[in-house]
Amino acid sequence: MTHQIADAAAFLALHAGVLAGSCQEITATADSDLVEAMRSVEVAQRAVDAARIALLGELDARDEPVRRTGLVTSGWLAYEFLLPRHLAAQRVTVSRKLRGVLTVINQAVLDGVITFDHAALLTRLCTPRVVETMIALQHHLVELAEGVRFEQWAHEVRA
Numbered sequence: 001m002t003h004q005i006a007d008a009a010a011f012l013a014l015h016a017g018v019l020a021g022s023c024q025e026i027t028a029t030a031d032s033d034l035v036e037a038m039r040s041v042e043v044a045q046r047a048v049d050a051a052r053i054a055l056l057g058e059l060d061a062r063d064e065p066v067r068r069t070g071l072v073t074s075g076w077l078a079y080e081f082l083l084p085r086h087l088a089a090q091r092v093t094v095s096r097k098l099r100g101v102l103t104v105i106n107q108a109v110l111d112g113v114i115t116f117d118h119a120a121l122l123t124r125l126c127t128p129r130v131v132e133t134m135i136a137l138q139h140h141l142v143e144l145a146e147g148v149r150f151e152q153w154a155h156e157v158r159a
Helices: 002-028 031-062 064-069 073-081 085-100 103-110 116-125 131-145 150-158
Strands: none
Touching (some): 031 064, 031 085, 031 116, 103 116, 116 131
């Protein structure tokens, strides 16, 4: 199983490079092909986000970045990949909360039903005061997102 994860990551990196290289030819691409390519990229982005959540959650749970570098997971992520600290912190916070508390939301992200942005909003709203309610409403919150623009869904969730 471990080799499958590494192989999948290598496959993704290889094909992302091919895709980026082919973007130099984008002006000669037919409109319908551009739309289909955009759909494919968005599906791939959801898969990448799901993989990132799973990998960060596992690294954080194992405390691996601290053992290797002395940095907490968010600090290691920002340092290792030259990311803004607030972005690294958000990614780790979302991963941690999905892994430990919002497991239905985690599965919906893994299945590509909702995006990382949906999960990020729900983790911000899942404060200690309302955590039990959020846990109970997870299936409903995912259902609300189906076929609805993010902004409309977010407005309904916050209401």
